[in-house]
Amino acid sequence: MLTPEVAFAMKDSCIERASEFSVERFESNLNSFLIKKRVVIDASRSAGGIQKTGVEVVSDALLRALEATCPSEVEAVYVTPKIIDWLPEERQRVIKLRRLWTLAGLSFALLRRRADALFVPVHTLPFFCPMRTVKIIHDVAFLKQPELYSALECLYLRFDFWRSTRIASKIFVPTDTVRKDIARFLKDVETKIEVLRFGYERISDVPKASGRTNSVLFIGRVEEKKNVANLINAFLDFKKTHSDWNLIIAGKPGFGSEKIEPLLSSVGVKYLGYVSDEEKHHLLSSAKILAFVSREEGFAIPMLEAFDFGVAVLASDIPVLHEVGGDACLYVSPGDVNNIADGLCKLADDEKLRNDLISKGAERLADFSWERAAKQVWRSLIL
DSSP states (O other), X not given: OOOHXXXXXXXHHHHHHHHTTOHHHHXXXXXXXXXXXXXXXXXXXXXXXXXXXHHHHHHHHHHHHHHHTXXXXXXXXXXXXXXXXXXXXXXXXXXXXXXXXXXXIIHHHHHHSOOSEEEESSXXXXXXXXXXXXXXXXXXXXXXXXXXXXXXXXXXXXXXXXXXXXXXXXXXXSSHHHHHHHHHHOGGGGGGEEEOOOOOOOOOSOOOOSSOOSEEEEESOBSTTTTHHHHHHHHXXXXXXXXXXXXXXXXXXXXXXXXXXXXXXXXXXXXXXXXXXXXXXXXXXXXXXXXXXXXXXXXXXXXXXXXXXXXXXXXXXXXXHHHHHTXXXXXXXXXXXXXXXXXXXXXXXXXXXXXXXXXXXXXXXXXXXXXXXXXXXXXXXXX
């Protein structure tokens, strides 16, 4: 006979039995019977042993976020020339090939084993791609200002751009400015282009410099695209009235660096070459101004780093940097040396302006999320 006492005694066993029919358990059992979608991710630019700049930094951050948000119905396979220690080793496919790694190695790997989708965050597409292929095009400066590249590099980038816009099922770009640039050159691909707002992960618990010095910092390749010659000439004009300031340039050489090299030994200019993350963080924590006056960009990771470290930003008055920086930067014309020098003077002399920009920059970082970007990528790969 079921009495209240007997019912109460059965309570725990009833709850335990009911837990076997939970929605979570049902989903887990269902997934075990489903064939997972195999998504191949080109992780070649995240491998160690290379000096990483903007696009490689993006690759690292995005791959970390993709791994953290990987859906249960997906088997993510990271293809790389060597093991990446911060990704699961059991899901890495190593292709040891010194030459034609992508065009030959990755192509044949895709032929040998089924792939439901391919994601290429940086670099060119292989010859053989699955129907669902997603690629990021970081910028199209090689179409807008080809003089900023070598003839061979420009030819290579144009060829890859042409292939990508025809083969890829989805093309991600970091800003609406790049989306409009591509649409201007190729009207028939607008429907497959989507803006993927890059993220930013705040850097905490890093050694900070003891105080700010009167220094202007540049981080990036020393090349014509980054407008380094105009920056140095503007700084030399600025230094005539601000003799206690220095310009620190951190970055490896790029196209046109031989024309810039004589300026790197100018009075007040300190060229460090490529720096480690630790060195970069120290520079950011000690500088008062970050100068980012590029002629062309697709995004602006150094600007976000400056926002994070509390550095006032002097930026080029070009659409893409307005899109990233909003009202958190002082903008100047990249082609006008006097205008750049005037901008340096304003930021150096007006502490209130610097603090205002720093405050706005810190708030602006909330708009950039790698988790949100990763989920957007997964939707494009598996839906």
